[in-house]
Amino acid sequence: MTSTAQTFIKMHGAGNDFVVIDSRHHAGGVMTSALARAIGDRHRGVGFDQLAELRAADDADLTLDFWNADGSRAGACGNATRCVAAMVMGQTGAQKLTIRTARGLLLAENRDGQIWVNMGAPVLDWHSIPLAHACDTLHLPLPGDPAGVGMGNPHCVFFVADADTAPVAEHGAQVEHDPLFPEATNVEFASVVAPDHLRLRVWERGTGITLACGSGACATAIAAHLRGLTGRQVTITADGGALMVDWREDGVWLTGPVATVFTATLAAGFGA
Numbered sequence: 001m002t003s004t005a006q007t008f009i010k011m012h013g014a015g016n017d018f019v020v021i022d023s024r025h026h027a028g029g030v031m032t033s034a035l036a037r038a039i040g041d042r043h044r045g046v047g048f049d050q051l052a053e054l055r056a057a058d059d060a061d062l063t064l065d066f067w068n069a070d071g072s073r074a075g076a077c078g079n080a081t082r083c084v085a086a087m088v089m090g091q092t093g094a095q096k097l098t099i100r101t102a103r104g105l106l107l108a109e110n111r112d113g114q115i116w117v118n119m120g121a122p123v124l125d126w127h128s129i130p131l132a133h134a135c136d137t138l139h140l141p142l143p144g145d146p147a148g149v150g151m152g153n154p155h156c157v158f159f160v161a162d163a164d165t166a167p168v169a170e171h172g173a174q175v176e177h178d179p180l181f182p183e184a185t186n187v188e189f190a191s192v193v194a195p196d197h198l199r200l201r202v203w204e205r206g207t208g209i210t211l212a213c214g215s216g217a218c219a220t221a222i223a224a225h226l227r228g229l230t231g232r233q234v235t236i237t238a239d240g241g242a243l244m245v246d247w248r249e250d251g252v253w254l255t256g257p258v259a260t261v262f263t264a265t266l267a268a269g270f271g272a
Ligand SMILES: N[C@@H](CCC[C@H](N)C(=O)O)C(=O)O
Pocket: 016, 049, 050, 068, 073, 074, 075, 076, 077, 078, 079, 080, 153, 154, 186, 204, 205, 206, 207, 212, 213, 214, 215, 216
């Protein structure tokens, strides 16, 4: 792609880190799976948990597409959506944004300097998560009794006594590719701190261990509430910071810290 130099912004939301590429002036965008994988290489490229590409939209303020570090596509990324919304609101002064994603049309709002994103309604039917066969999604037929929740991407949530000692790397890598998940899955390990507070550690599909995951926080909050463990509003302490999830009638709202790290340019010819 980069026959000419390509500018990007490095951002993170609670330590979940992103390369943001603004392609609103390129019809169709510039990103490919191979290029995303090259940029995502933490040794030979830039490194990220997800790459977010902004594109123009006919029916929204912008379109957002997400890639994982292995070059696969992600249908949703809550933390990158929050980061990009904060960036665009900072550029334009807008207090609300509509964002077209593979998940559907999302709404972002600035509430007293805090950027909230409505991640939409949770998906709880087995076919749409998607799972390989019919089952009770609140109690998946896997050891450890996890719950399955879709947030535009699949999540498998384990409730454990102490998330800090959960075998995230070993178990996460294994569950990611369990045959129950035809499109693989993100894997969450959560413990209840209080009825309004969860501790969460995450293995992300296509990326591995990350310091936080916005859609994972939403999925975990939904599963915890449906199992009677928490209320509808929870603080989720991830390894990289605290996220807040509020499950309202109009969807699952997510907020948390956002940071811009640097702006830089890929060398011309990078990834070719
Ligand atoms: N970091 C994310 C979600 C990551 C997407 C994922 N790896 C997938 O393949 O679905 C977030 O903040 O939601």
